[in-house]
Amino acid sequence: MGEAIASERSTTVEIKGLSFTYPGIDGHPPPGSVPLIDGLSLTLRAGDRCLLVGSNGAGKTTILKIIGGKHMVGPEMVRVLGRSAFHDTALTSSGDLSYLGGEWRRDVAFAGFEVSIQMDISAKKMIYGVSGVDPQRRDELIKVLDIDLSWRMHKASDGQRRRVQICMGLLKPFRVLLLDEITVDLDVLARANLLKYLTKECEERGATIIYATHIFDGLEAWPTHIVYVAQGKLQLALPLEKVKEMSNLSLMRTVESWLRKERDEVRTRRMVRKANGLGEYEKSVEGNPAKRVVNNGWAAGRLHSTLAGEENFVFSSNSVLRQ
Numbered sequence: 001m002g003e004a005i006a007s008e009r010s011t012t013v014e015i016k017g018l019s020f021t022y023p024g025i026d027g028h029p030p031p032g033s034v035p036l037i038d039g040l041s042l043t044l045r046a047g048d049r050c051l052l053v054g055s056n057g058a059g060k061t062t063i064l065k066i067i068g069g070k071h072m073v074g075p076e077m078v079r080v081l082g083r084s085a086f087h088d089t090a091l092t093s094s095g096d097l098s099y100l101g102g103e104w105r106r107d108v109a110f111a112g113f114e115v116s117i118q119m120d121i122s123a124k125k126m127i128y129g130v131s132g133v134d135p136q137r138r139d140e141l142i143k144v145l146d147i148d149l150s151w152r153m154h155k156a157s158d159g160q161r162r163r164v165q166i167c168m169g170l171l172k173p174f175r176v177l178l179l180d181e182i183t184v185d186l187d188v189l190a191r192a193n194l195l196k197y198l199t200k201e202c203e204e205r206g207a208t209i210i211y212a213t214h215i216f217d218g219l220e221a222w223p224t225h226i227v228y229v230a231q232g233k234l235q236l237a238l239p240l241e242k243v244k245e246m247s248n249l250s251l252m253r254t255v256e257s258w259l260r261k262e263r264d265e266v267r268t269r270r271m272v273r274k275a276n277g278l279g280e281y282e283k284s285v286e287g288n289p290a291k292r293v294v295n296n297g298w299a300a301g302r303l304h305s306t307l308a309g310e311e312n313f314v315f316s317s318n319s320v321l322r323q
Ligand SMILES: Nc1ncnc2c1ncn2[C@@H]1O[C@H](COP(=O)(O)OP(=O)(O)OP(=O)(O)O)[C@@H](O)[C@H]1O
Pocket: 022, 036, 054, 055, 056, 057, 058, 059, 060, 061, 062, 063, 293, 294, 295, 296, 297, 316
C-alpha cells in the first residue's frame, strides 16, 4: 500500500521505506547481495487486523521479526507505538508488543527463562507462572482455548501444547500482536474461538494484529486489511472490502490467483534470462549465482565457527538477530 490505511484511529505500526538484508559473517550484508525486504511502507492503526499473505519465502516471517524487534534496522524505519522494538526492549518486556512465531513454537518464556514446551510440568504451572497477569483475563483465555490445567506438557498432544503456548503469549494485554502461523495444530473449534477472541481484542481494546498465514479456513471475514508481499516487496495493502470489490472469489481463491500470477511472472522472467544466456536466478552474491546467504539461526556470541565444506554458502553471524 505505502499509503496509510485511512482512519482517525491512532497509528500503532508505521513502516517507512523498510529495506533489510540478512547479515553475513562480518555482521554486514555480503557485497552484491540484493535486499530481501525492499522499500516496504505500511501504516496500521488501533483496531486493525491485518492478514499478511505471500508465497513461501516472500519475506513474511522476516517482516514480522523486524517489526517484533528481532532484527536490527534503522530506528526510523519501523515504529511500533512510536518506538523501535529493537532499540527499546521495554516494548516487548512490558507486553505492549507481543510476537508469537517460529522459535516460540519450541520454547516459551517461563519464570524469566526460555523453557521447552515439552517439560514435565503441568499446564497450570506454566500458565500461572506468568506474573503480573489479570486473573480475569487468564480465566477467559483458559476458557477460550479450552485448556485443561492438569495437562502434563511432556505428555500433551501438539495441539494441546500449542493452546498452552498461545494462552501464555496472550496473557498480557498486548497493544500490537504479531502472529506467525500459530494455529496449525489447533482443531477447528479452538481456531474459531481464538479468532473470535482476537477480533474482540481489536474491537474492544483497540489492539492491532498482524497475522501471517497460509491457512484461510475461518478467515474470510476476520481481517480488516490484507497485505500481500512478493519477493520482499509490498504488492497490495487494502481494506478487506476493497479486496472484495476487486474480486468475486473467496479470499483464499483471490490470494491463490495473486500467487499464481506471481509464479507465472517469475517463471517467464527465468525463461527470458535463460534464453539471453544469463543465470536463471536473479539473486546472487559476489557474482556467483550459486552462492546464497544463509543465516544459521544462532545468536551472536554463541557460535564461533562456521561449518566447513560449504563453499557455496556464506554463513552469517546473526550479530543483529535476537532469538
Ligand atoms: N536467517 C536467515 N538468513 C538468511 N536468509 C534467510 C534467513 N531466514 C530466511 N531467509 C530467507 O529470506 C527469505 C524470506 O524468508 P521468510 O521466512 O521471511 O519467508 P516467508 O514469507 O515467511 O516464507 P514461508 O511462507 O515459507 O514461511 C527466504 O528466501 C529465506 O531463504
